[in-house]
Structures are given as C-alpha cells and as structure tokens.
Amino acid sequence: MPNRYAYYPGCSLEKNARAYHISTLYVAEKLGVALEEVPDWNCCGATEYFAIAALPAYALVARNLALAQGMDWNGGQRHLVAPCSACFLNLSKTDHYMADSPQLAAQVNEALAAGGLHYDPGAVFVHHLLDVIVDDVGYEKVQEMVTKPLFGLRVAPYYGCLVTRPDYKHIHNEPEHPFCLDDLLAALGATVIDYPVKTACCGGHMTQISEDTALELIRRLLKAAADYRADAIVALCPMCQLNLDGYQAQVNKHFGTDYHIPILYFTQVMGLAFGATPEEIGIGKEFVDARPVLNKIQEKPPEEGKKRRKKRRDKQALPMPELLRTHTGRK
Amino acid sequence: MALDPGIVPEGRRTFMQEVIAATPGGDPHLELCLQCGTCGGSCPSGPDMDHTPRQLFAMIAAGMREDVLKSNTPWFCVSCYYCVVRCPQEIHITDIMYTLKRMAIEEGYYRESSAAEAPDFSETFIDFVEHYGRSFELGLATRYHLKHHPLGMLKMAGMGLNMLIKGRMDLKPTRIEHLDQLQAILQKAKELEGKD
Numbered sequence A: 001m002p003n004r005y006a007y008y009p010g011c012s013l014e015k016n017a018r019a020y021h022i023s024t025l026y027v028a029e030k031l032g033v034a035l036e037e038v039p040d041w042n043c044c045g046a047t048e049y050f051a052i053a054a055l056p057a058y059a060l061v062a063r064n065l066a067l068a069q070g071m072d073w074n075g076g077q078r079h080l081v082a083p084c085s086a087c088f089l090n091l092s093k094t095d096h097y098m099a100d101s102p103q104l105a106a107q108v109n110e111a112l113a114a115g116g117l118h119y120d121p122g123a124v125f126v127h128h129l130l131d132v133i134v135d136d137v138g139y140e141k142v143q144e145m146v147t148k149p150l151f152g153l154r155v156a157p158y159y160g161c162l163v164t165r166p167d168y169k170h171i172h173n174e175p176e177h178p179f180c181l182d183d184l185l186a187a188l189g190a191t192v193i194d195y196p197v198k199t200a201c202c203g204g205h206m207t208q209i210s211e212d213t214a215l216e217l218i219r220r221l222l223k224a225a226a227d228y229r230a231d232a233i234v235a236l237c238p239m240c241q242l243n244l245d246g247y248q249a250q251v252n253k254h255f256g257t258d259y260h261i262p263i264l265y266f267t268q269v270m271g272l273a274f275g276a277t278p279e280e281i282g283i284g285k286e287f288v289d290a291r292p293v294l295n296k297i298q299e300k301p302p303e304e305g306k307k308r309r310k311k312r313r314d315k316q317a318l319p320m321p322e323l324l325r326t327h328t329g330r331k
Numbered sequence B: 001m002a003l004d005p006g007i008v009p010e011g012r013r014t015f016m017q018e019v020i021a022a023t024p025g026g027d028p029h030l031e032l033c034l035q036c037g038t039c040g041g042s043c044p045s046g047p048d049m050d051h052t053p054r055q056l057f058a059m060i061a062a063g064m065r066e067d068v069l070k071s072n073t074p075w076f077c078v079s080c081y082y083c084v085v086r087c088p089q090e091i092h093i094t095d096i097m098y099t100l101k102r103m104a105i106e107e108g109y110y111r112e113s114s115a116a117e118a119p120d121f122s123e124t125f126i127d128f129v130e131h132y133g134r135s136f137e138l139g140l141a142t143r144y145h146l147k148h149h150p151l152g153m154l155k156m157a158g159m160g161l162n163m164l165i166k167g168r169m170d171l172k173p174t175r176i177e178h179l180d181q182l183q184a185i186l187q188k189a190k191e192l193e194g195k196d
C-alpha cells in the first residue's frame, strides 16, 4: 500500500455528502490509510463543464492534478484518491486523454501556465476510494478490523456507473458485473444479495433536466433491492446516494409505491462493522432513516437458510446404471 | 467549379470531420460506426431520446447537421458509459455527446430541442464554479428553478428545506483561496479554444 494518498474530497463531500467524508476519514484512520487533502482544490466540473466548453473543462480538472503533482512526495509514486465517482472519472479521464493526445496535453498545460502550474500526464495515479480499500488495503486487513460483524443485515451492493466504466486504468476489468464491493461487504459479515442492477445508472443530473426519466431509473434500482429483500442499498457515490435517498419519497408519490430503503455509503457500513457509533460516521443525515434497519444486526451469523428437504415424488426414480469398477480394483 | 461527386472540396470539412475535430482526447473513432445498435440497446435514456445514438451517428455521417443539433439525444445522455464499454468499435460515444451539446449551444439549435433548458442548468452550474471555484447547490437550485419552474419551486423548496435541516446544504458558497489563479487558467483555456 502506498504510504500516502492525495485526498480529493470534491464539492459534494463538503456538504451534501458530509456523511461520506466523515466515514471515509474514520475508516482510513482505522486502516492506516494516510490521506492528505489536495491544497486549495477546485470543483471537477461534474457532468456540466464538458457540455459547455472542452478545453476549459479539461484545464479545470487538470489544475487539481497539477496541485496533487506538486505536493511533497519525497520522490515516491504519487497517488490520488477521490470518493466521488464523478470526480474520479473526470480526474482519471483528464489524465488519460492528456497522455493519449499530446495536443490536448500541450493546450491544457498552456492554460495551466497562466496560473503558474504544470501537469505531466501519468504523474499522478488516480484511484477511486473503493479500489484503494479492496486492492491496496485488502479484504484481510479489513476483516481484522471488524469488531461488530454485520450479521443478519441484508445489503444490496450498488456500484453505479463511473467506477467500473470506462475504467481507463483497467483496475476492475468488470464494467458490468463487478464483485469487489460484494466481497468487501461479505467480509464485514453482511448478507450480500445478488443485486441484478448493481451497475445500472442512477440518472445522474436527469432529476433536474427530465424528472420522469430520472424517477424511472431510480425506481428500478429501488424495486430490485425491495424484491431481493435488501435492508439497505450500499452506494459509493454522492450523486447515487442523493438520487436514491433524496428522491425516494418522490418515486413513491409518482409510482404509488411505498419503498423505505436506506441508502448508506460503503464507508459507513465499514465503520459500523469496525464498531463506530452511528453519529461517528454520519448516520442520521439520510432522508430515509437508516437507524431502524441497524437493529437487524445480530450477534450471530444467520443460519444459512436451512436447507429444506424437497419432498420426493412417490413414484420410484429411474434405476441407476450399473457401475463398472473393474479398473479401480475395488469391488 | 465542377465538383467531383463524393469528394469534399478543399477547405471544407464534412460534418463528421467537424464533430471528430471538436472532440479532444484520443481518436474518437466515430467514422467506424457499423450501425450495430448496441449503444441504443444499452442506453438507460434510450426510450426518451428523439434518436438512439446509432441513429444519430448515421445522421452525422449523412451530414444532417441541423437535425442532429436539434435532437434531444445528447441532452438525455446521462454519461453512464454503458455504450462505450459495449461498442464493438470503441467509439467514444459519451465524449461525442458532449461535443454535440457544445455545438448545439454554439449554433443555438438547442432551443429547438425538447431539452431546451438543459444548457442553462449546465451554465448556471459552471457560473458558480467560475466565480467561487466550487459548486454551490443552493444557488444552483434556486437560480435555475426560479427561472424555469417557478411553480415547481415549492416541491423543490421542500427538498431543499430537508437538505438544510439535515445539514446537507450550505447557505453560502465556498470560495477557494487562489480563485484568481483558477480564473487565469480558465481564461487562457477559453482563448486557446477561440471562445473568447
């Protein structure tokens, strides 16, 4: 594991997703992941700046990369981690395209120079928080920190879009059927459902552009979780969390449904298993209160859904073929 | 001057070439589209789009500039990258959607699409980013919705109030320390792109 990461919280974690920020710091401390905030970082432009102007959008993102490159790394490899999927995508995309296109790199650097900055494509390795936890820290170390296993809690692992797609760095190589979050949650003792829409889209900013489009996408995610009797959906992006949590009441109104599924960040779920109090990891800031489902956590693992013996049919089964065992020498 | 059929006169670019040139980064491979339809079949917004990405790309190849730039398709792209990872030709579909949004704004055609308010949302968002260095949800929500959905404001206000109560929304924007530096960078980038 790298001994230090530049930490890019992004605008959402400052306020709307404060719970993600708090729980990230909690978990990082427990796991010995050293995070140092990128000094004076700016917004990544989300999905908006690229719609207005290309070069300024890349330059906006690149300022953050340049600031991260300029931190004191003692000659070591530079790593940056972003917990927000959209920030992660924009940072890794800018780095990737600058490396791919010398023309873009030259123009971005000409713009950065107006602010006395420079970025060398490839200088900073951009991570999403999930891959730092599962790849750099590893499941074993996570498991060692578990003091309160989440026995009996049924969770839906929700990856959303941008962490496993487009995956410029080939970290996951599983754009549609990733399993690392599933495995992480299982390592915490939770019961992980096989969530069929784990990489479907939450609608992103469509709640603001065309609400009907967005509500339908959110409904699908809630319905699948409800069908599989999930107690909570576990998210790893502030936009996903806000759409599923903040718009759940509206989905219910719009479709006449009655979903009450809390949406937690994966770092909050980790914090719970590490023995944090709900307050320490920002639980209570959700619109759909998560505290009631936390009462489901039990002392012991649930009995593996007792295997029910299938009733045999009355009729006699077909006779088994005779086994010739001469070549084994056993008779 | 007699034109060679099928040959673009010197100095003139096809619409396809224009779109490719306006998409920075690596080669977007747009001309390689083989009309398989995988993109449209993967698209979460597909049902609400005027044209599937596949149709739109056929229209680009056919030089149907106006129809392409009036289509609501780019504005309904939610940037999910499903099509990108499934496209057999590795076309940078999402980036091309961003390019088409920019061209539609530049040429004013977006006003005729059914997503005519979408650019204003993006512009309001970046306005805060350019003035503070950080995004500002409360400002964005009030300014954008007051302008476009004054009647829907009540509904939004309910949600906004909840955000405030839960401590999930700031009342004033956060300003970065070296805002002048950021603004100089953005200004230079705009000049280089010929947008200023």
Ligand code: SF4
Pocket (backbone or CB within 6 Å): B032, B033, B034, B035, B036, B037, B038, B039, B040, B053, B054, B057, B083, B086, B087, B088, B089, B090, B091, B093
């Ligand atoms: S998936 Fe790719 S090749 Fe197939 S129609 Fe879409 S853009 Fe064209």
Ligand code: SF4
Pocket (backbone or CB within 6 Å): B039, B042, B043, B044, B045, B046, B053, B076, B077, B078, B079, B080, B081, B082, B083, B084, B093, B094, B097
């Ligand atoms: S990236 Fe855009 S066009 Fe492609 S599947 Fe997603 S919403 Fe559709």
